[in-house]
Amino acid sequence: MPSQIGCVRRPQKLISTMPNAAPIQVLIIEDHLIMSTALRLLLNSQENLCVVGEASNKDTARQMAASMAPDIVLLDLFLTDGESVSLIPDLLSLSPGARVVVLTGAPDTALHRRALTLGATGLVLKEQPADVLLSAIERVYQGEVWIDRSLLAELMTPVPPPVAGPIDTLTHREREIIGAVGLGLRNKQIAERFFISERTVHNHLASIFRKLEVGDRLELAIYAGNHGLLEQAPPKSA
Structure with missing residues (x-):
């Protein structure tokens, strides 16, 4: 319950130097x-x-x-x-x-x-x-x-900048490849889509697995789905 208090006045030293100041x-x-x-x-x-x-x-x-x-x-x-x-x-x-x-x-x-x-x-x-x-x-x-x-x-004291999370370390290309993996594309299809070699796709995936601490494509797809990365997936080819 709220407690409303009446003030008790005692002749103590004022903390204000203003005469006749309202309490x-x-x-x-x-x-x-x-x-x-x-x-x-x-x-x-x-x-x-x-x-x-x-x-x-x-x-x-x-x-x-x-x-x-x-x-x-x-x-x-x-x-x-x-x-x-x-x-x-x-x-x-x-x-x-x-x-x-x-x-x-x-x-x-x-x-x-x-x-x-x-x-x-x-x-x-x-x-x-x-x-x-x-x-x-x-x-x-x-x-x-x-x-x-x-x-x-x-x-x-200056506030240190926040430590980058694993998703923040992904490059634009790595995000594109994650989206392609989410669509179920294999390395060859990803390479053709982005006009890069399969070896380059393999290297990108190795980097992605390391950064996100996932072990395979299935874990990557689950992680990406849980963190909104699949929303960046490129559209399927006609």
């Missing part, structure tokens, strides 16, 4: 009750922060984002129903004025990159002191991007 309304999305409670107590102890709700799963988070219209969504990277990164676009769509700060304890650079790509503007490690989180909320609320320094170097 920053925060929605906490965290599936561990102790962690969620600790965050609520911390944030509500600040005079210009107000926790307006707490959610522990994706469905509740969507409901509260739509109904509470928070300024900041404090989002744990993992919830009981899976990683929460995919939730970010929904939160921003349901609450267009919100900004998302992700709390992470996972050393997963790819997931952190994805969170930022999907619209998060803050990334804070759970192991950091409370002051870091408070500063991150303030900066993100003011329109800045906050990324923990220890994560910044990893995120700025």
